[in-house]
Amino acid sequence: xxxxxxxxxxxxxxxxxxxxxxxxxxxxxxxxxxxxxxxxxxxxxxxxxxxxxxxxxxxxxxxxxxxxxxxxxxxxxxxxxxxxxxxxxxxxxxxxxxxxxxxxxxxxxxxxxxxxxxxxxxxxxxxxxxxxxxxxxxxxxxxxxxxxxxxxxxxxxxxxxxxxxxxxxxxxxxxxxxxxxxxxxxxxxxxxxxxxxxxxxxxxxxxxxxxxxxxxxxxxxxxxxxxxxxxxx
Amino acid sequence: xxxxxxxxxxxxxxxxxxxxxxxxxxxxxxxxxxxxxxxxxxxxxxxxxxxxxxxxxxxxxxxxxxxxxxxxxxxxxxxxxxxxxxxxxxxxxxxxxxxxxxxxxxxxxxxxxxxxxxxxxxxxxxxxxxx
Numbered sequence: 541x542x543x544x545x546x547x548x549x550x551x552x553x554x555x556x557x558x559x560x561x562x563x564x565x566x567x568x569x570x571x572x573x574x575x576x577x578x579x580x581x582x583x584x585x586x587x588x589x590x591x592x593x594x595x596x597x598x599x600x601x602x603x604x605x606x607x608x609x610x611x612x613x614x615x616x617x618x619x620x621x622x623x624x625x626x627x628x629x630x631x632x633x634x635x636x637x638x639x640x641x642x643x644x645x646x647x648x649x650x651x652x653x654x655x656x657x658x659x660x661x662x663x664x665x666x667x668x669x670x671x672x673x674x675x676x677x678x679x680x681x682x683x684x685x686x687x688x689x690x691x692x693x694x695x696x697x698x699x700x701x702x703x704x705x706x707x708x709x710x711x712x713x714x715x716x717x718x719x720x721x722x723x724x725x726x727x728x729x730x731x732x733x734x735x736x737x738x739x740x741x742x743x744x745x746x747x748x749x750x751x752x753x754x755x756x757x758x759x760x761x762x763x764x765x766x767x768x769x770x771x772x773x
Numbered sequence: 774x775x776x777x778x779x780x781x782x783x784x785x786x787x788x789x790x791x792x793x794x795x796x797x798x799x800x801x802x803x804x805x806x807x808x809x810x811x812x813x814x815x816x817x818x819x820x821x822x823x824x825x826x827x828x829x830x831x832x833x834x835x836x837x838x839x840x841x842x843x844x845x846x847x848x849x850x851x852x853x854x855x856x857x858x859x860x861x862x863x864x865x866x867x868x869x870x871x872x873x874x875x876x877x878x879x880x881x882x883x884x885x886x887x888x889x890x891x892x893x894x895x896x897x898x899x900x901x902x903x904x
Contacts, residue, residue: 581880583876592881595881596881601880601881601882602880602881603876603877603879603880603881604876604879604881605872605873605876606872606875606876607868607872609868609869609872609873613869613872613873616869616873617872617873617876617877620873620877621876621877621880624877715866717865717869768858768862769862
């Protein structure tokens with residue numbers, strides 16, 4: 541992995557990794573951060589396996605949700621913790637091995653040069669080897685939905701790889717506990733007039749990640765959550 | 774009076790008395806208790822005088838008194854449904870906030886780094902493993 545000294549090895553940049561029953565994959569993900577040198581916090585979202593133990597062995601910060609609250613809730617917990625620790629930049633990174641640490645320098649570049657407040661990784665600007673056709677179609681529908689509801693034109697939606705400034709992290713007070721947080725983040729970013737940029741990234745689809753990752757039915761659950769959220773707010 | 778009026782009317786009277794007792798003993802909030810008491814009272818009056826629903830229904834151009842009850846029930850169900858959903862959403866958010874507060878106040882700290890916030894008790898102790 542190519543390391544850019546200006547952006548890496550910086551303890552004020554925090555990587556937030558929400559993890560739920562990821563003991564089998566989390567170790568490799570955390571190992572990939574070793575050369576990066578950023579501060580890392582894993583939020584164990586009420587896992588029934590050894591996720592927290594795996595994270596502790598990596599010598600990083602570990603927070604534990606006593607009960608499972610969902611990826612959005614775990615992300616918010618990690619982001620809040622990072623901000624309390626003085627984070628200047630926050631990166632969100634999935635624990636299932638789909639993301640690559642090699643994409644982090646590109647992700648941080650718009651933050652470093654001051655051209656964006658929120659940077660989103662896009663598998664459709666980059667690469668998504670092994671992506672199932674149905675998943676690709678659903679993600680394209682999600683992109684359209686995001687455009688209609690938030691007015692933000694994106695090429696990819698619901699990609700957990702993001703980077704944000706401290707100011708953006710403080711403004712993105714999303715309340716969705718589950719996967720609908722990804723849509724909510726874009727809506728809040730649009731409302732707060734944050735500058736959003738997409739950069740290419742690679743999402744690896746393997747038998748393992750597909751087995752653990754979201755099912756296609758999740759799209760309907762997310763839609764239901766967003767409707768309930770709008771009705772009750 | 775019919776058997777139904779005795780049974781249903783008796784039930785409404787019992788509910789009404791229970792509400793008055795709760796209010797009198799200050800076990801229930803006055804506003805909510807008053808609303809519930811009004812519902813039992815109206816139900817009692819309609820049970821004792823079924824013709825009244827027909828008069829109201831005619832006035833509202835609905836038709837039969839039974840239809841008025843049906844439409845009112847549907848509206849009450851929808852309002853209650855949204856009230857319950859709202860209450861559940863509020864509870865969900867409160868539970869998440871509580872779980873988050875506990876998680877942040879009990880971080881497993883990296884050994885070579887001092888945590889900048891006060892740690893109540895290390896998370897590892899919950900599992901009986903190393904700190």
